[in-house]
Amino acid sequence: MPAPQRKGVRFRLSLSLALGLIAANSTSLAESTTSASVEDIGGGEKRVTLSQSVEPSFHIEPIVHRFEARRGTTIPFRFEIKSTGKAMNVTVMPVRLRQEVTGIILHDEQGEAPDEMKFLSPTEFKLEPGESTFLVGEVTVPLAKSNYLSYGVLVRDNGYVSGKTPDPTDPTRITAGVRFVTQYVLRVDIETGVKDVSQMNQLAFEHGSVINELGMPVAKTFLINPTDFAFECSVRGTIESATTSRPKPFRLSLPSRVNLEGEERYLVRIMPRSRVQVTAPVEELLFPGEQSLKVEVTNGRRGLVDQTFAVNVGQGDFPALEVQQAYLDHELSVHPAQIAVGDAAGVSRSNTLRFTNNSVHSKNIVAELVDLAGNPVDDVQLSSDSFDVRPGRTKTVRLSISSRNDADVAKYGDIRLRVRTGDDREIVESIPMAMIFGTPATPNLEVGELVSVEKDGFTSFAMTVTNLGEGYVPVHADLQIGDATGNSLDLADGFGRWLRPGETRELAFVPPKMIAAGQYQIVLNLVTTPDQEPVQKTLVIELDPKTADEQVAEPKAATVTNSPI
Secondary structure, three states, X not given: OOOOOOOOOEEEEEEEEEOOOOOOOOOOOOEEEEEEEEEEEEOOEEEEEEEEEEEOOEEEEOOEEEEEOOOOXXXXXXXXXXXXXXXXXXXXXXXXXXXXXXXOEEEEOOOOOOOOEEEOOOOEEEEOOOOEEEEEEEEEOOOOOOOEEEEEEEEEEEEEEEEOOOOOOOOOOOOOEEEEEEEEEEEEEEEOOOOOOHHHHHOEEEEEEEEEEOOEEEEEEEEEEOOOOOEEEEEEEEEEOOOOOOOOOEEEEXXXXXXXXXXXXXXXXXXXXXXXXXXXXXXXXXXXXXXXXXXXXXXXXXXXXXXXXXXXXXXXXXXXXXXXXXXXOOOEEEEOOOEEXXXXXXXOOEXXXXXXXXXXXXXXXXEEEEEOOOOEOOOEEEOOOEEEEOOOOEEEEEEEEOOOOOOOOOEEEEEEEEEEOOOOOEEEEEEEEEEEOOOOOOOOEEEOOOEEEEEOOEEEEEEEEEEOOOOOEEEEEEEEEEEOOOOEEEEEEEEEEEEOOOOEEEEEEOOOOOOOOEEEEEEEEEEOOOOOOOEEEEEEEEEOOOOHHHHHHOOOOOOEEEEEO
């Protein structure tokens, strides 16, 4: 007989360890507590999440000392260490520093301790609960041709072991214990003021590219330091083409510093024998075709090392950017790609269109305002409806409400643009226009089911949205894919592009790499106008895409399979 079925709530268990990042570098466990939360994920299932939080057994201030000193100078330093409520056995030692590709600086216990640093206070001592003391030492600045030096100090509470002692009479018994340790990596950073930066000329770049991150272009390269010196510098970049006359420069930063504000964000600190990644969002439209990414190391206003990488841009590569700026052809663009005017709250009575000609030929443009039925619009006027955009130049045209306008309801239409070139070719493109004179049309969006799309063993996700209303509706959707280990992948589509009345669009969420077989939690969040509630869905699915080996074993024509989730 088959086993009886049991009805009830099923639980899925996930573990997350909440470790505060102490001293910005290196932390391991001190005192820990565990808490649990229960989340209803639908389908009669609940997810139990255990979170373990930790408290450091001591605090140190400051974490980083920063000095300005000439070569040969001896600099005293002092750190204050305070116990948070337990007795400690503390060890202090100078350490070499190493750097991860993200820019985070860690200690290297395998490397030899720096000779330039010595301690004047004990390096091993006990600290009673609530007690504080000072770590005192000095650094002698070497005669190095570097504008920046950095030295590490490892401070460790040797901790205790939590766990049962094995029973010596039972050799088969297995026990486990956890050693709780708190450690800080402190730094002494020195600006030397050295003007001779000839060693910095050995810095080099590799693998420059422009990648798609959530629909936007991001310039990315790796900076290599082959020397035995640390440096502080900046990295700037431009994207150029054969017809670009004045490319807009941008500044690249380390991933570890992207959340900082002001000039600190763009400080690139690179340790000896290190390789770090630097990136920057690109906010200008990239025309299709061959482009050049030029990156340069700078020290103040002085350029030191530069390198150029070929970049091939295709139309549609960066959909979020194309919602802001539209291609009229492969050489002409207009900003914005969708435009609104009106006299309602929150809407400007005028707006501007900025045309950019990235070619060696003049472009003539004839503009016409029409409603959704193709009839001329009199409620809005253009400052010019026929104009030229010279090679490598821009042209601005103002869009404003007609002085004789008496409309009291929202209207929707297009700016129809006829583009002519020197060889008498004509291209007709349109950008959507909203005229908000009263209350905008209420959004009425039909959202289809989220489906998994299998093509040659590669899994992506898709859903359709249909505008059943009378006005334009902006649509943006985020999709987060989480696995059983707590890792997540963020995908997006829509990016606020307006959906026309009656239009159906498929939103596609394509991972950058193949998703392995396994169980995943899918979280969808779709937003439209600010006054409308988001569409939110949370699903737990099982994926089993074909492996590459299976595809080789069974050669078939490419197939696409849509499966509802």
